[in-house]
Amino acid sequence: MFKISSTFLLHFIHKRSLNTVSTSTLPLPSVSTIQFLTNSCGLSSGSPTSKGRKLQFDGKSIQKYEAIIGFLKSHGFENSQIAKLVSKQPSILQSKVSNNLKPKFEFLQEVGFVGPLLPKLILSNPGILIRSLDSQLKPTFFILKEILGEKGNSIKNSCGLSTESPSSAGRKLRIDEKNIQQYEAIVGFFKSHGFENSQIAKLVSRQPSILQSTVSTNLKPKFEFLQENGFVGPLLPKLILSNPGILIRSLDSQLKPTFRLIKEMLESDVKVTTAICRSTWLLTSNSKGPMRSNIDVLVSEGVPSRNIGKMIELNPRTITLNVDRMIDAVKTVKELGVEPKDRKFVLAVSAVVSRSDSAWKKKINVMKSLGWSEKEILTAFKRYPPFFNCSEEKMRDVADFCFNTAKLDPGTLIRYPVLFKxxxxxxxxxxxxxxxxxxxxxxxxxxxxxxxxxxxxxxxxxxxxxxxxxxxxxxxxxxxxxxxxxxxxxx
Structure with missing residues (x-):
């Protein structure tokens, strides 16, 4: 059997707080066993232990209960732990040691749950002992192993999911017979497209609802679309890991229209791919929302499409901001004397729209502290608008170097503000x-x-x-x- 970190499966078991119950010594004679079950586990004759079955305190039943308690003690369970376990899951007392408990314990020990870890695991989720070994526990373990890889070095490498983790709206992640094949198909699909185990784990951790996807009608068409448009090889996992939301968006009403809109401006699949790789959320932006509105504003002002494309390529965030901010930025830049047809217009708009009024004023004050007048600041901005994207610290460092080290003329930075970059x-x-x-x-x-x-x-x-x-x-x-x-x- 393979060996795997014992924290691997434990992390996926839903952890429940365990109520403290009273404890007592547990000699094995029948009377003491009855007292233990009654006083420590809160059970009495007639208490329900499983569907349609009651707890019986007769000779035959007591012998069975003693065998189960003895089996648990032989595997490191303390009296208090047995009491907690039985009080949480009384149906355990109806189990058979030889063909139920023993095979499950052997399986768990073989995959790494040894010593104190075994009681800890079972106390965290007593339901393990009433689930089928062959149709539930083993398949669950193997699907998690597929996701995490054989080593499963630490919880940090896991998906961070339990059987009660939400995987989509109103639905919980269920790892049972019915869903195992679906999860295996999804994991296999990702692996066939170059995803490594750690990447699949990270993806599922960030977007659990992916496990509710259908490969043939959901994942496959989206992957084919992305590959057809340049996201091949390592780029595909990188894109999807950067924005897992791509896999839960509609292909026809979201991804394709957005891609077409971006391509309309950039005029090249290569440029579109570059822009989306730089800002992967572009692909999940609403093509009928702010992006479309901002493009329309710029077009109505006479900004050439190639210049709008340059804005998307260099600073995609600006095209997705609130349209009112875009309108104000366009107005400000026009008042500064930059014409919409000038290729610097979109650079100036990007610089203005990306800054709050307070941030803009701070940049102005830094330049003034360097001895620049407002007219000189405006001149430098019109020459090279992106210099306002520099941090205040960098502005001071560049100015200090130019004036005090390189001994450049004070007007040099105004003529060549590109030096700030x-x-x-x-x-x-x-x-x-x-x-x-x-x-x-x-x-x-x-x-x-x-x-x-x-x-x-x-x-x-x-x-x-x-x-x-x-x-x-x-x-x-x-x-x-x-x-x-x-x-x-x-x-």
């Missing part, structure tokens, strides 16, 4: 060090330093590093931040 440590400072070395060697012609900061990476490396390696062999090390190379003389 670059990392000081990963781009600006490494390039500055190279340029300083080139100046010392008189190898830098009359070029403005600021413009060299936003040259393409390949162009910069080829024209300002590789080109001068004969004169300065350690120039690449300087660019990469090798401290030893930086301290060497370049003269």
């Amino acid at each position: 670059y990392s000081v440590d990963k781009r600006l400072r490494p390039r500055y060090k190279v340029l300083e070395v080139l100046k010392v060697k008189n190898l830098l012609k009359n070029e403005k330093s600021a413009q060299l900061f936003f040259r393409g990476e390949r162009e910069f490396v080829e024209n300002y590093i590789v080109k001068h390696l004969d004169e300065i062999p350690n120039l690449m090390d300087i660019y990469r931040g090798n401290v030893a190379s930086e301290t060497k003389s370049v003269l």
Whole structure:
């Protein structure tokens, strides 16, 4: 038999609070057994133990009860635990040790429930002992094993579901004979499409109602649609794990119309796939809701479709915000003097619509603290609207580098606000060090330093590093931040 973590199945058993009952010593003679059942378990002669059967205190029955109690004690159950178990599930006293209790205990021990874990499991859900081993317990264990994988290292890797977990509106997750085949089919379907056990567990944990799906009429058509539109290989599990809601939305009334609307703007399946991968909730947005309304607002203002597509591609969240915010943002940007047909218009709208009034004012105050006038701030914004997406801390860091380290003219940031998008440590400072070395060697012609900061990476490396390696062999090390190379003389 395979071995598996004992926490694996335990996590899926519905945990119930157990009432404390009185305990007593339990010698095995008949009189003491009767006293134990009466005083500790709250049972008396005639108490119901199962359908149509009453608790009997006769010689034959007492012998049977003693055998069951003795069996539990031999498997590590203490008197108090036996009392709790019997009081919770009296029908256990009608069980047969040889062909009921013993096979179940052996199965549970074989799969890892040994020592104190065995009583703990059974006390958590006494119903285990009245369920069928072959038609309920084993199939349940195997389906959970399919979902979690053979190792089942920890509860964190599990789906976090119990037999009472909600799986869809008004329905509970039931792992019984009737549903086992359905769950197995769903798990098998996911595995056939590249999902790993851990991914299936995560998916089911986040969206239990997936287990109520029908493979042929629900999952399969959606997977085929997604694959036809570019979500193949690892992209498919990644998309669905990012937004499990995709699998519970209607294919014809939700997913397809939304996809068509996005494609209408982006004009390319590849761009649509890229945009949805960046923001997977796009696919589950209502195509007749804010997205459609916001697109209509922009179109009515004369914004070209290709520019709207660029907005969706770069900052998809803006197209799904409340339409009133979009209307206000469009009005603000037009008042700033940016024309709707200008490709910067959608960038400006995105910057405005994504910020609250208070956040906008904070950015303005940061720029003013750097010595900029409102006119200069407006000029920089119109040149490169996304610079307002920078955090206040980054704004200050870039300004500090440009003014105090690179000694750039104060007006440089206003002319080239694109500098705000670059990392000081990963781009600006490494390039500055190279340029300083080139100046010392008189190898830098009359070029403005600021413009060299936003040259393409390949162009910069080829024209300002590789080109001068004969004169300065350690120039690449300087660019990469090798401290030893930086301290060497370049003269």
